[in-house]
Amino acid sequence: MNGPPTMKNVLRALCGTSIVTLGMAAAMPMAQAHAKPALPTPTAAARAAGITTAGGAYPGWESKRASSTQQAPQQMAPMYTSGNAYGVDVSAYQGSVAWGTLRAEGFQFAYVKATEGTNYTSSRFGSQYSGSYSSGMIRGAYHFALPNQSSGSYQADYFIAHGGGWSRDGRTLPGALDIEYNPYGSSCYGYGWSGMTSWIKSFVNRYHYRTGRYPVVYTTYDWWRTCTGNTSALAGLTPFWIAQYSHVPTQLPAGTRSSYIWQYSQSGGLDKNRFNGTIAGLRSLALR
Structure with missing residues (x-):
């Protein structure tokens, strides 16, 4: 039975x-x-800027391609003084970085690429992140956003899960959202102004919820105006990191009085940055 x-x-x-x-x-x-999308193919413009494979995007790639001149930071004055802290940003492209040499040259902070979109993590992140820290630098991680791949909140979670978190140790900067021209397709990733603003806010708010800190937002004024309509939705909320190679950034996202960090050059195989404050102010940003 x-x-x-x-x-x-x-x-x-x-x-x-x-x-x-x-x-x-x-x-x-x-x-x-949130299945992983197919790896995107770099555009001709991106390839001209050195982005030959998916995952190769870096801060200011379009500015590098479009810029015909690069001036040394000491030739640019208004909002910066000789007491400012200097830094670099790196990705897997730089490979093994001579952190001790950079520190000896006076660079005091670094941003290291951790992730891109929803399916790329930098193979060099661990060594670069720990190497910059061991040299005595204050360091942080950054995420290159691809808004057409997933929601902002999902990419914030992906970033945090792969090294983009924050700790109150005085040596870790809040994570940075790199949101700029699309190296794989349409400039604004298929979004209108309100949709792009909502995507960015989704990332920013999720990062804040998870870490207690608002992320730094890297962008260019031209992209911000083109793809968000120069929204003031994040003014006073997130520190801005602005790329401008020909002069001190005077055009800024609406409601923003000055950039916290200025990417002023791409030379010698490295992106160079200047913090709008002293090393004490940089430590304050790391602890805030």
């Missing part, structure tokens, strides 16, 4: 499958909600 039918046997008879299979099928939509 097989005994009375069980619910498991009834379901098998009706559906021709097992309970385990049914459970897996039911779980698939959730698992696929």
